[in-house]
Amino acid sequence: MGSERAESLFSGVTQIDERGGVKDWATDREQAVRLWDLAAELTGVNAFAA
Incomplete structure (x- = not known):
């Protein structure tokens, strides 16, 4: 599928502390x-299809 392209969306995501960011699981690239x-x-729609 578009795993490589989807993964590139999350390449800039970093961990942010609890006070003003997101939980660790919210930035899990693999998930x-x-x-x-x-x-x-499931939908038959791939936003990352070439």
Whole structure:
């Protein structure tokens, strides 16, 4: 699928402290890519298709 392109979206995401950012699990690149791939598979719409 578009794993490589989806992963590139998250390349700039960094950990942010608890006071003003997001939880560690919210920046998990591998899980984000898996979610994008699953969504594309289930919907038939791949935003990252070449």
